[in-house]
Amino acid sequence: PTPRTCEPCGTNNVPYPLSTGSNCGDLKYFNFRCNTSTGQLNFTTNNEVSYRVIRVKPISRKFTIHNEDDSFYRSCGDGSNRTGNLKVSSPFQSDNSCSEQVEVSWEPPSEEPVCDSSVDCHGWKNSTCSKGNRCLCNANYCWSGESLSCTESKY
Numbered sequence: 406p407t408p409r410t411c412e413p414c415g416t417n418n419v420p421y422p423l424s425t426g427s428n429c430g431d432l433k434y435f436n437f438r439c440n441t442s443t444g445q446l447n448f449t450t451n452n453e454v455s456y457r458v459i460r461v462k463p464i465s466r467k468f469t470i471h472n473e474d475d476s477f478y479r480s481c482g483d484g485s486n487r488t489g490n491l492k493v494s495s496p497f498q499s500d501n502s503c504s505e506q507v508e509v510s511w512e513p514p515s516e517e518p519v520c521d522s523s524v525d526c527h528g529w530k531n532s533t534c535s536k537g538n539r540c541l542c543n544a545n546y547c548w549s550g551e552s553l554s555c556t557e558s559k560y
Contacts, residue, residue, distance in 0.1 A: 414445070472505055
């Protein structure tokens with residue numbers, strides 16, 4: 406967990422950088438909505454279609470969605486349009502399968518986390534909140550989206 410990790414949604418953890426609101430995650434990943442009364446996590450695509458999230462796998466940076474859209478299967482029927490109606494773009498990528506469950510991956514964040522004050526950067530070792538509102542890595546460190554941390558620079 407990080408200082409900007411979102412609260413769990415039902416049985417699904419919502420790891421950084423995924424975002425369910427402006428107070429957590431990275432806004433570039435703000436494609437998720439949590440129905441707090443049902444505990445259901447949903448992923449909304451570029452074309453504003455919402456899919457139920459079945460599971461989130463933070464280590465592999467993947468989540469699985471349930472596709473209930475019949476038109477998705479019809480458009481996949483001949484194999485010419487493998488993505489059907491599922492329209493995702495960076496930082497997300499789908500496995501383009503024509504099935505009821507579709508795996509979507511996310512790219513690691515290329516920039517440091519946002520911050521409003523130095524307190525927001527306490528969980529990000531070797532960083533300081535800058536005037537640009539990011540937890541910038543200290544001298545001799547550089548941001549690693551893979552490890553979600555400031556790592557020692559080898560240069």
